[in-house]
Amino acid sequence: MKLLSSRKARNNLVAYSFIAPNFIGYLIFTLIPVFFTLVLSLFDWNAGDQFSFVGIKNYVRMIHNSTFKISFWNTIYYAIGTVPVTMVISLGLAKLLNAPIKGRTAFRSAIFFPHVAAVVAIAAVWNMLFNPDMGPVNMFLKGLGISNPPRWAASTDWAMPVVILASIWRNAGYYMIIYLAGLQGIPYELYEAAKMDGASGWQSFRRITLPMLTPITFFVSIMLTISCFKVFDLIYTMTEGGPGRATNVLVMHIYQSAFTEYKFGYASAVATVLFVLVLVITLIQFRGEKKWANNM
């Protein structure tokens, strides 16, 4: 008996030794910080040695801060502009690429490549293409007879649309691949049967493809929404949140409050909002997954 339990203890020790190298790093640099974001949001800290407990004061400040409000609504604007269009485009692309045609891999690579390209380079070329005075896009629009084309990243009204356009261009290929995997999971017999019953292409898309893809569509919408809430790189490199505060988003507000204004407590309060938003979306996902798991 004793022998058995000591053997068990040894086995456990072996198991922990496998996990420890990763878990210790993960604990210190991810789990503890997640927890301390909430704690820090109740303090004032300016990166020095002084911490002072301020209760919910940071949250009160946040609600009255106009930049926070603008950033919050800009994030929603960005998400609404990005999520539905990206979903439709990536599903359409997946459907096209699922057909048995030559050169599929080449098309897929071309469409996917923007996703892995460095954002700094992408922002540089987009800003040049959409340069209000000399860029080819506006030259083209002028050629069409539009004498006052939008001033894109230099205009408070058009900066967000051009950022959204860039993000759709950049992300469509990624979600296309997820949809493609989903499409390949639909049994071909379903389409065959529908065809025999005289269903048109559009009908079988509506009655077979879409319903079969529901779990994937749900997953994609969740992932896309989360990715919109955390957007930073693309906006920072394209507009730096400007002009004015026209493209300032939540993470930009967190970044500026913390690393340029050294209001770390306040920034943690904003980060907590981001945290809660993502948590709510994730919980919705869990519930949805359960639902579909039961139905299938």
Add this chain to the structure above:
Amino acid sequence: MKAKQRTTKMIIYILLTGISVIMLVPFAWMLVSSFKMNKDVFTYPIEWWPKQFTTDNYVRIWQEIPLLQYFFNTTKLTVIITMIQLLTSTFAAYAFAKLEFPGKNTLFLAYICTIAMPWQSYMIPQFMIIKKLGLVNTHLSLIILQSFTAFGVFLIRQFYMEIPNEICEAARIDGMSEYGIYAKIMLPLSKPVIATLTIFSFTTVWNDFMGPLIYINSDRLKTIQLGLRSFITEYSSEYSLIMAGSIVALIPILIVFACLQQYFVEGIATTGVKG
């Protein structure tokens, strides 16, 4: 019927070609502009073949900024982080997939619960820790922050779950230790998933912008993204030079992408659909 099928195929080809062109046009424009004189970048209609072809930008970009140093820094970070991630993730994933021990589910849940959390939501306490450790403005800060991810453990654990337990059982009966099974049986079987994690980690670290933006101040420590970005803000009207720099920054990713894209696609499909 045949004719109809052929027209459908034609339409698909035309659509796909059109979309691929839209996707690649910015890169083509970038490439062409990098071989132009600065004054010719915005000539309209677009000159898809530079009238005055010059490779001058590619010579100058290395002189204007310490691009070689940036390259070296980025490569160093990418290689170290990817190595640590591969090593520790395969290690932990083995225990989660093939061993029984108390607290297994709780520990795994601890990994899962942050997998969708953007790191921006907990970057401030991370910064506190790094500051306390005196590691601000060092490469070590980025290494320790990015090497231990839930994603890596999750991805590899999913793969290990599919490997039959009997293989490990048989080796145990033969007297092989768990470390031996990990090294001699599991690792050789994990080539595809290791390729997937490698390419994910490589592109993430190579393209990372916000991490270096927060932690790196000294020019000699900058990564290629951060260095290129400072160059762009400083020389904002050197259009052709900026495009040359961008092309140089894209080339390593392009190479890795071309070689390993199959694993990329498979990785997205598995983590996406099963995750």
